[in-house]
Amino acid sequence: MADRQEIAEAYSQWRATSNANQRLRKMVRGWDRVIHFRTTDTQEGFTMSVHDQLLSELVFGLEGQPDVIVTGTSEDFCDMFWGDLNPSEKYMSGEITLAGSQQDVMRIDAISMVAFLDR
Amino acid sequence: MTTAAGAEPARRAASVGAGSELRRAMGLRTTVSTSTGLAFAALEYLAAAGLVTYVAGDSAWIAIGVAGLLALLAWGFFGELNGMFPTAAAIRLYMQRAMDDRMALSITFTYMTTIILVIAADAFIVGTALAHALGEPGWVAAVWIAALLAVAVASNLRGVQVAGGLQDVATYTVLAATCVVGIAALVRSHQPLHFPLEPLHGHGVGSFVEAVALGVFLFSAFEWVTTNAEEVRRPHHVHRGMLIAIGILFLVCSLATMAMSHVLDHHQLGSAYPQLDLGRAAFGHVGLWAMAAVTAVTALNTFNGGFITASRFVYGTARQGSLPPLLARLNTRAVPWVPVVALGALSLVVALVVSVTHSWQVLVAVGAALEAMIYAVAAFCTLRLRSREPDRHRPFRVRAVKLLGAAGVAVFGALAIVASVTVGDRTNFVPLVVIVIAGALSALYVVKVVPGLQAAEAARRAATPRRRPPRPPAPGP
Numbered sequence: 001m002a003d004r005q006e007i008a009e010a011y012s013q014w015r016a017t018s019n020a021n022q023r024l025r026k027m028v029r030g031w032d033r034v035i036h037f038r039t040t041d042t043q044e045g046f047t048m049s050v051h052d053q054l055l056s057e058l059v060f061g062l063e064g065q066p067d068v069i070v071t072g073t074s075e076d077f078c079d080m081f082w083g084d085l086n087p088s089e090k091y092m093s094g095e096i097t098l099a100g101s102q103q104d105v106m107r108i109d110a111i112s113m114v115a116f117l118d119r
Numbered sequence: 120m121t122t123a124a125g126a127e128p129a130r131r132a133a134s135v136g137a138g139s140e141l142r143r144a145m146g147l148r149t150t151v152s153t154s155t156g157l158a159f160a161a162l163e164y165l166a167a168a169g170l171v172t173y174v175a176g177d178s179a180w181i182a183i184g185v186a187g188l189l190a191l192l193a194w195g196f197f198g199e200l201n202g203m204f205p206t207a208a209a210i211r212l213y214m215q216r217a218m219d220d221r222m223a224l225s226i227t228f229t230y231m232t233t234i235i236l237v238i239a240a241d242a243f244i245v246g247t248a249l250a251h252a253l254g255e256p257g258w259v260a261a262v263w264i265a266a267l268l269a270v271a272v273a274s275n276l277r278g279v280q281v282a283g284g285l286q287d288v289a290t291y292t293v294l295a296a297t298c299v300v301g302i303a304a305l306v307r308s309h310q311p312l313h314f315p316l317e318p319l320h321g322h323g324v325g326s327f328v329e330a331v332a333l334g335v336f337l338f339s340a341f342e343w344v345t346t347n348a349e350e351v352r353r354p355h356h357v358h359r360g361m362l363i364a365i366g367i368l369f370l371v372c373s374l375a376t377m378a379m380s381h382v383l384d385h386h387q388l389g390s391a392y393p394q395l396d397l398g399r400a401a402f403g404h405v406g407l408w409a410m411a412a413v414t415a416v417t418a419l420n421t422f423n424g425g426f427i428t429a430s431r432f433v434y435g436t437a438r439q440g441s442l443p444p445l446l447a448r449l450n451t452r453a454v455p456w457v458p459v460v461a462l463g464a465l466s467l468v469v470a471l472v473v474s475v476t477h478s479w480q481v482l483v484a485v486g487a488a489l490e491a492m493i494y495a496v497a498a499f500c501t502l503r504l505r506s507r508e509p510d511r512h513r514p515f516r517v518r519a520v521k522l523l524g525a526a527g528v529a530v531f532g533a534l535a536i537v538a539s540v541t542v543g544d545r546t547n548f549v550p551l552v553v554i555v556i557a558g559a560l561s562a563l564y565v566v567k568v569v570p571g572l573q574a575a576e577a578a579r580r581a582a583t584p585r586r587r588p589p590r591p592p593a594p595g596p
Contacts, residue, residue, distance in 0.1 A: 065142045082587035088438030110453040
């Protein structure tokens with residue numbers, strides 16, 4: 001199980017990588033969304049948002065009305081934020097579940113994939 | 120808002136368990152319109168007209184009713200499976216849990232060809248209908264087909280998606296217009312129904328079975344709405360929506376079929392645009408144009424749903440490592456552009472082949488057989504998962520699953536065989552050959568190519584160092 005500190009550290013790195021990626025910023029243009037993450041093992045919730053092509057800081061707790069809800073283990077989220085995990089694979093195996101429109105779900109996967117393409 | 124840097128323990132996700140509702144969620148009305156709209160493609164009119172050749176026309180509703188009961192059986196299976204796996208990837212999940220993964224992947228790829236067929240069929244029908252309504256020569260239909268598919272591909276590449284509200288309006292308008300035209304055609308014929316309760320009048324039992332097989336096709340694709348399971352407001356909306364959709368489809372298809380059998384001659388029933396002749400019989404030239412417009416609107420749902428469902432599935436499968444990585448490339452609008460373009464190109468080729476050979480009835484037969492096959496597979500998976508995963512949460516359960524599951528496998532399997540060797544009212548093995556080739560290519564790909572792709576992906580991962588720093592060792596006791 002990953003604790004909050006680990007998740008915060010992983011997200012912070014994901015955020016910096018994503019916000020510095022010009023292609024990714026283009027990809028989320030006009031896509032302002034609120035995303036909730038729920039962990040199944042530690043029973044915690046986190047909120048991130050995308051606004052003006054930038055990923056926000058991570059907020060502990062579920063804030064606002066979400067456009068997408070991602071549910072998985074704290075370890076999976078940590079690995080995903082570090083770019084060590086392919087969320088599509090976990091999604092196709094049912095280990096990560098999502099709620100939201102197909103378009104929004106695609107964007108999240110796009111962020112996780114494109115952010116680490118050049119690294 | 121509390122950021123990670125200044126986290127407050129008191130705010131420790133107290134609301135995790137509370138079901139926060141999505142900002143944009145599909146309600147029951149849109150779930151019903153999606154389910155009905157996906158099933159009610161332009162091909163529906165041709166299948167309805169084709170059904171009249173098997174049974175005494177006025178009583179076609181009986182064959183459609185029997186098919187509707189079978190659709191209810193399929194609804195039960197998809198309802199249970201969707202409840203267990205409420206995700207767009209459900210078909211992969213329940214099939215890989217119920218059977219060997221290679222078999223599951225082969226069947227899934229074969230089933231995906233149905234989407235290409237339906238998109239191609241809709242492009243062909245709309246293109247042909249528009250060319251006919253405008254009084255243009257037959258070859259112009261090919262131009263319409265190419266133009267329609269080009270617009271569909273371009274819209275998808277730009278990430279344009281039909282909004283739920285517009286989809287509701289489009290679907291309910293198509294259904295209402297079909298009902299009005301059907302009723303008007305019946306009333307204006309000034310003739311009583313001939314054999315409303317005698318489906319076998321002048322036909323054999325075998326013909327009735329073939330009519331039911333084709334009737335199942337009228338309901339097919341109602342289950343595609345399960346791929347929207349992640350965006351509904353309430354989970355039960357999916358299976359409730361599918362149930363309502365089956366009821367609506369029964370009413371509209373029965374009415375359209377009875378009206379066609381009543382006012383159209385044999386030549387018109389066998390044409391690629393019987394709905395236009397039905398419109399003309401009801402309201403003259405205005406009716407013909409109205410039905411041409413309605414036919415074009417049906418393509419909106421088919422193209423919207425078909426392109427999104429298929430391209431996203433291909434993308435997910437490529438990301439999983441079972442299809443070439445090329446298919447997981449995204450454009451700047453986060454659209455998997457290679458699957459979208461490939462889908463458009465394949466659909467165009469199929470539509471043009473159909474346009475040249477006038478073999479649209481083969482498309483109907485292939486689609487009907489593949490749909491019946493996937494219903495049989497759903498029955499099998501429901502049955503198998505009851506024993507393999509008895510404790511998994513099932514918000515919706517099929518009653519007497521041993522009996523109904525076995526019946527589903529047998530009945531839908533038999534219907535798939537019947538549909539695959541029948542074109543029009545004659546025995547024809549072309550649909551079976553098409554399905555066998557598609558199935559064999561899928562199986563060959565899964566057995567020969569997928570292991571290599573997966574090995575390459577595993578090697579790539581092994582060669583990529585982990586970015587996540589190792590955890591510091593836990594302090595000793």
